[in-house]
Amino acid sequence: MSRPSFSPVFVLFRASLCALSALPVASSAADASPATIDWVADATFLRERLPGLHPNLYHTLGAEAFARKLDAFIADRRSSEAERVLQLAQIVAAIGEGHTRLTLPLAPQARLFPTHAPTEPANVTQFTQFPLRLESTSDGYVVAAATDQMKVALGSVLVAIDARPVDDVVKRLGSLVHHDNAAQRRYLMASFLVVPEILHARGITGAVDRATWTFRDRRGKRLSLPIQALPSSQELNWNNLPNSSNALRNRNTDRDIWFENFPAADAIYVRLRQIADDRSSGERFSDFSNRLLTAINHGPQQRLIIDLRGNSGGNSSLVWPLVTGLVRSEKLTRPGALYVIVDGGTFSAAVDLVADLEKATPAIIVGERTGGSPNSYGDSRRLQLPSSGLTVRVSTRYTQGSHGEDRRNTVKPQIDAPLTQTDFLDGSDSALAAIVQRSSMIALPNGRWRGTVAFRYLDAQVDARIQDGGSGLAGWITMPEVGVAETQLDGLHFADTWLHAELKLERSTSRIELLQAREHLTGWIEYQGRPYPMVLYRVNADASD
Incomplete structure (x- = not known):
């Protein structure tokens, strides 16, 4: 789950130390039976080693609070072995980020907490x-x-x-x-x-x-x-x-990376379960990216859907050819042409990819909030405790996937579409259904619209009114978070499902391009040469309110 540091100027050319981060930090774990585990030695080892590995160990839990937790752990002589393991897990979790964690003593066959690097067996009773x-x-x-x-x-x-x-x-x-x-x-x-x-x-x-x-x-x-x-x-x-097994997101379970045609949205659907070379076919991620870009640029499909749900990361240095190819694709700069689906399992290098696409493309984010932060600690190293043999994974660097001033701890989707019980029972998919809704059935744009524009890392509220003035369409837009009071749109016209307009600001003019589909407008507003994704929903069909 590599998360490399980089200068935001070089968004598309980041490097990863994922392969190096898989190397363990030796601790000479002793052979021990559960009855002879020296928990004091393990706690002391953590106290001494964690501050030197983690770049900012006390960013959430202060140094004194961390020390008190270890002191209480050492003083406890009555808890069972399982309770001791979980006490350590709780202390490590209190550090406050997803890459730093204690790996619970479960057999690999359980596949409950998969990791990118193997975990040495511990000297405690297996859960x-x-x-x-x-x-x-x-x-x-x-x-x-x-x-x-x-x-x-x-x-x-x-x-x-x-x-x-x-x-x-x-x-x-x-x-x-x-x-x-x-x-x-x-x-x-x-x-x-x-x-x-x-x-x-x-x-x-x-x-x-x-x-x-x-x-x-x-x-x-x-x-x-x-x-x-x-x-x-x-x-x-x-x-x-x-039905759930047949759902598009769950197909090809033996493949980490694959894509196929999705006619319902006139799209290519891409499933990325890891940011890595495919383990079953051996296809390199770079070759996969080239094959995908060729398909979207030369094929008839008008949209690309990248599904990152459950993607816990991998090697983020692999994604820059894909990102640069998406940026250069003229087809994908059109409004509503690029969608990214995320959820609470989207983490680490997968969130790095989301952050890259946020910065460099007008991608529409769909699904649920990501499990990873766009700026966070990562590149974890394995630290094996000397007596119990338990493995603690420790972040070793702070990585900046987004702007330096971005304080979000998650990426919020513009289109909220979490999976439901019905999705599992019927084999449906709320996220794909939301995308399909924005890909068909033309409706006139007259009326009141509300939604958001993803301006850098800020979700700015948008309120728009469109009406037919007899001689043509007239419209007004308000975006208070970015300082736009109600302003009339210039050059507003609607042709072949597309809504085009210009917004004159104090020092520049921004172009707005939106795709009309059912009760939705999906597209972007261009500011200083960069398109920012905009998603609007119809409030009602009467502009007089």
Whole structure:
């Protein structure tokens, strides 16, 4: 999950140290049984080594607060081994960013917290797993996969665990989850919820090896199931919802990077699960980028959709040929031609790509808030604790993916379209549906419009009025956050689904290009030679309000 530092002037030519960041920091971990683990030695090791590795360890949690947490950990002689592991995870999570984290002792077969570099086995008892997998949606945590015994719960929303409401469960687990922001914490919580040791240590379940889970189906009917914990090393036979498996975002699960035609939006749909060479085919990311750019520039499709949902990163130095190619594509500078789909799993190098596209193209961001920050700490190194053998991943640099003054801890989509329970059950996709809505069905632009323009890293509110004045269209626009009081638009005309206008400012004239589709206007406003994406929604069809 590499995040290289760079000067913002050279947006398109950043380099990554991802390969170097995969190298472990040696600690000579000793062979130890659970009964002989020296937790004091591990805590002391963290106290001594973390400040020298992390560029700003106390950016969120002050030095004194960090020291107090380690002191309390050392003083605790009564907690179980699992509780000690989770206490360390909580201390590391309190540092306050997504790259710095303790890797829980789960077998790789569980695939709960995938990493770009392997983790050495720890000297503690391996955590177990409950035989189901959850995904965060706008309706709650949906059962996305389950074993044969649990498949009756597929597609249902989690309501409670051992009679504790899910909101209470999430609150109790919150401090364990490493995160850049709330979106990433919510996304990762789906994995924390299915680890029995976590639930038991936090007082949610009465036993560490079993619990009663309660779900709600789409009709509102509740179902309670007793679920037994299984070893995390056990290979499980997973069942998925057939419709969900056929959804475009879930196809080609053996491929990390792929694209295909998406006729519903007259687009090419690109799925990037990692910023990396494809592991199954061996195709290099640079070759993939060239193949994609050739397809969009010479093919009949009018739009490009890049899906980065669940993309935890990779090597951000690989993306600059793709970004430069997208910037140079005349087809993709048209209003509503380039869309990027993101969610709480979009992190690290994937957010770097989003930040590049924000700065250099009029891309429309769709979906949910990203799990990563455009400016954040990254390039994590592995630090193995000397006695327990647990691995802590530690950020080693601050990376600036956006403008230096950008204080956002997430990238907010202009078009909010989170996945829903219905998406899993029916195989639909709210984000793609939102894009399709903006790609068809012409409607006259007369009326009142509201929305946003993504001006650098600021979502500025837009209010516009358009009316037919008899001799042609007339329109006015207001953007208070960027200092534009209500101003009449010049040269406003509507032709072949496109709305064209000019906005005269004090020192310059900005061009506005918007695509009309149904009750939406999607496009950009040009300022100082750079197009900034604009998304507007019709308030009502009568301009007289």
